[in-house]
Every structure is written in structure tokens, then in C-alpha cells.
Amino acid sequence: MPPLDFLLIGGLAALVGAIVQGSVGLGVGLVATPVVAMLFPALMPGAVLVVTLALPFATLAEEVRHVELRGLGWAFAGRLAGTPFGVLLVAAVPEHVLGIVIGLVVLAALAVTTWSREVPRDRRTLAVAGLVSGTTGTASGIGGPPIALLYQRESGPRVRATLALYFVGGAILSLGALALAGRLPVRQVVAGLMLLPFVLAGFLGAGPLRRYLDAGRLRAALLVVVGASAVVLIVRNLI
Numbered sequence: 001m002p003p004l005d006f007l008l009i010g011g012l013a014a015l016v017g018a019i020v021q022g023s024v025g026l027g028v029g030l031v032a033t034p035v036v037a038m039l040f041p042a043l044m045p046g047a048v049l050v051v052t053l054a055l056p057f058a059t060l061a062e063e064v065r066h067v068e069l070r071g072l073g074w075a076f077a078g079r080l081a082g083t084p085f086g087v088l089l090v091a092a093v094p095e096h097v098l099g100i101v102i103g104l105v106v107l108a109a110l111a112v113t114t115w116s117r118e119v120p121r122d123r124r125t126l127a128v129a130g131l132v133s134g135t136t137g138t139a140s141g142i143g144g145p146p147i148a149l150l151y152q153r154e155s156g157p158r159v160r161a162t163l164a165l166y167f168v169g170g171a172i173l174s175l176g177a178l179a180l181a182g183r184l185p186v187r188q189v190v191a192g193l194m195l196l197p198f199v200l201a202g203f204l205g206a207g208p209l210r211r212y213l214d215a216g217r218l219r220a221a222l223l224v225v226v227g228a229s230a231v232v233l234i235v236r237n238l239i
Helices: 004-024 028-039 046-066 072-092 095-115 123-140 145-150 156-180 186-194 196-205 207-213 218-238
Strands: none
Touching: 004 028, 004 046, 004 156, 004 186, 004 196, 004 207, 004 218, 028 046, 028 218, 046 156, 046 186, 046 196, 072 123, 072 156, 095 123, 095 145, 095 218, 123 145, 123 156, 145 156, 145 218, 156 207, 156 218, 186 196
16 A cells, blocks of 8 residues: 555645646646655556546536547547557656656747747647657656647637546556556556545636636646646756
């Protein structure tokens, strides 16, 4: 069983991450991953992936009618192709190097999408974003930023619902690939399940913030969350 301090510290990280994701569309993995990886590395990435799988169901229960299905299949195809690379990275690359590389990739994608007028969301960009997402999501539990950046100019409900559907499929792929490769110990799954009450509480508490951001403030909040996650990941692995 995971230690009690994991339930307290990891639970707080999951609670905060669920508040962020419940309002912006992503965030539970971005907040929980650095905390769990730093203090409880033996529980990564499975514990965070279990949480990443569970939270989107709450979003879909409330906003499923806003899902944009058009083109999402290309993102899933990319995710499927990228997932084996993530498994290989977990097995072959030192954790601190992997974290720095993932953080730099996220920052580069953020810079491109922020300072360009608009990145087209077509089959090619969705497939590439899915490929990167599958690799980084399986290796670290952080797979949302590449896809989120393509939807940054959409309405809040559409961003959250579409990302939620993508996260469900992506997390299932990543967990399945890790299990088949023998890289998903039972203790990681149990740890993730222990965090679910905190995740649900965070989602329920995100309602007021969700309404505030939906009034034209979501894109700025999404870019801040993506950028902050990359910086935290890089700094954590450098020190």
C-alpha cells in the first residue's frame, strides 16, 4: 500500500490539479506529476495516469454535448503511434533527462502556437500533436498540452469536453501499453485509485472558476497552465 504521506500530499496535488482541469480543461496531470515524481517516484507514471483517466468522466457527464468529434480520430491515431515510444522512454531514458526533454518540447509548442496568428487544426497537426502527446503522456503522465494548444481558441465547454474525451482514450492506451510491457505495478494503480476522492472534490469545487474563465478568459488561463507545467517539469529535473 502507498504510504499515508502519499495520500495527504498526493491528495492535495490531485485536488488542486482537478480544480485546474475542471475549469481549464487540463491540469490534473500537470500539477500532480511533479509532486508525485519528486516525492514518490516508484508510483509514476501509473498513479497519475489512473487519475488522468478518471477525471474526464466527470467533465463528460456535464459537457459531453460540446465534444468536437471532427478530426479527433487523427489525434487518437497519433496517440496510438506515440504510446510505444513512451514505453521505450520509460525503460531507457533516465528520469531527469526525460523530464527536461518533455518540458522543452511543451515550451516550444507553446511558443509556436502563442506567437503565430493561428495554427491550423487539420489532420496533419492533430496527428503530430497526438504523436507527441502519446509519447509524453505515457512516459510522464503529461500528455495534454500538445492537443490543448490546438484547441486554445475554442469556447470553454468545447475545450474541456473535447480534451476530456481525448484523455479517456489516451489514458487507456497508455495504461494498457505499460501493463503489457510490465511497467505498471499494482501499487501504482492502487495509489491512483486512492486519489480519486480528492479528484472528485476538486472537480466539484471548480464550478465558480469555470464560469469565470468562460467569460472570455479561458485561452489566457490555458496558456499559463501549459507554460507553468513545462517550467516546473524542467526546474524539478535540473535540481
